[in-house]
Amino acid sequence: MTNFSWKGVMPAVTTKFTDADMLDLDMFTTNINAQLEAGVHGIILGGTLGEASTLDTEEKKILVEHTVNLVDGKVPVVMNIAEQSTKEAIKAAERAQDQGASGLMVLPPMRYKSTDYETVAYFKAIASSTSLPIMIYNNPVDYKIEVTLDMFEELLKHDNIQAVKESTRDITNVIRIRNRFEDRLSILCGVDTLAMESLVMGADGWVAGLVCAFPRETVAVYELVKAGRIEEASRIYNWFMPLLELDINPQLVQNIKLAEVATGIGTENVRLPRLPLQGDERNRVLSIIEEGVKTRPIIPNI
Template identity: 70%
Template sequence: MTFDWQGVFPALTTKFTTDDTLDLPAFERNLQAQIEAGVDGIILGGSLGEASTLTQPERETLVRHAVKKISGKIPVVLNISEASTKEGIKVAESAADLGASGLMLLPPMRYKADDRETVAFFKAIAQSTTLPIMIYNNPVDYKIETTPDMFEELLELDNIQAVKESTRDVTNVTRLRNRFGDRLKILCGVDTLAMEELVMGADGWVAGLVCAFPRETVAIYRLTKAGRLDEAREVFRWFLPLCELDLHPKLVQYIKLAEVHAGIGTEHVRAPRLSLVGEERERVEQIIKKGLAARPELPDYSSL
């Protein structure tokens, strides 16, 4: 499948049973809610998808199941977050065989590669596949920044096409657009900055709270891109306290709890993560319940 890197791409959570196995019925229920809301693609096995705890057979199962259920309606993107180039290439080759539409690449895990090593890592994986690729640029969490100079080298490869922009610097959207024009598609990777970056020309949004609130997320994207900024702002102002749940080390637990309250998920996580308890759970639930109680009536965004 060829596709444009634009629109809303949920970084889906991975659903587990109480026995710590993949919960495919729960995964499918959430996936269907995303499709019905109008998302433009999905990302599997990302940080929010508990990538570090998934086995390769589990990743393959998720991709295979998603590809089957989606039936070509929207692209299925698999995240690669490996410690070695060799393993990254293996995942890329497997993704293509399973029918994935594209890849999202993180820099090397557990080793703080320098610029030359990071570029070589990305290029080696990209050269091993024909799948389109989005680079995940998140120096805050992963301590490696993919700079504009590094993108200058990376964009020598045609299948490196997009960036998940998570530097937390909104001006980076303009910086990248000025330098690369439309050659590099830009997708906001930080929920709290999404509307600002979309206004400044970002092509899409790799979203987290969309897992619990798909319609609201898609509405904000489409209203903003349609220039209906007053309506988009109203929804986004309601959404912001919920989006801030995406900025915490326990974003997986927080967002899964939001999915439960929204009726489209479960909160089972894989150890070493543990489900929320005590005061922390009460605090997060209060944010979620307050948001649900004030959930806005959305304008018709489906045709935008």
């Protein structure tokens, strides 16, 4: 599935580990099946939520091939590329394509704060090395590198650079992108707490985090907004907001894995140096999750 639209809800899924710190493909399968049953539109592997920086090359291969087999063409499987060098990023893109991925989400260079010129050259080198469609992850808050509209103008000379994961935290950037590029660049919101606003303003989709634990509610917000049923979407989104705020936190992986435990589609196991939440912070997060589970809204027919 190489020809697909960058739209809809695309979970940035967590990577499941056993108590012995091996890949837990059984629980991973349970979660992916829950996502598919809820009607998500794609699966994104190996992002921040997927603890990509702690995965080795063989584990990434296993995850891509397992997910491709599991989804069986129902939705695209997108692999995240987050490397320290252009050479390694190109290798990672080639591996993802060979393993059956349908697309790539590409971060700017890790660790080195590249200039605008270097950033564009990095993305273009990756795009030139693969035929897979690419979504650029624009998150200057966390990665200190902003992909500006002028940079996108240059990047769009590559036909396979097609989308942006918009995480600037500036909701008007959705409008700026749409005004500048119309339908040449698909926009997927990358910030859970701005997702409904972004969709209302014309974003094509949502790269979501709390969807890992609450897939039905996440898909419902998207589908209701796209159907123009804003009031119904708002009721779910308002209930969702305390949970969504768990995504904009340095411990987002631990937070969301705790939520997955509460909804029965994950475990709390994280990979060192991460550790499960402790003490007052753990109790605070658990109270938010417990209240959310207790008051889960009824999903209307869409």
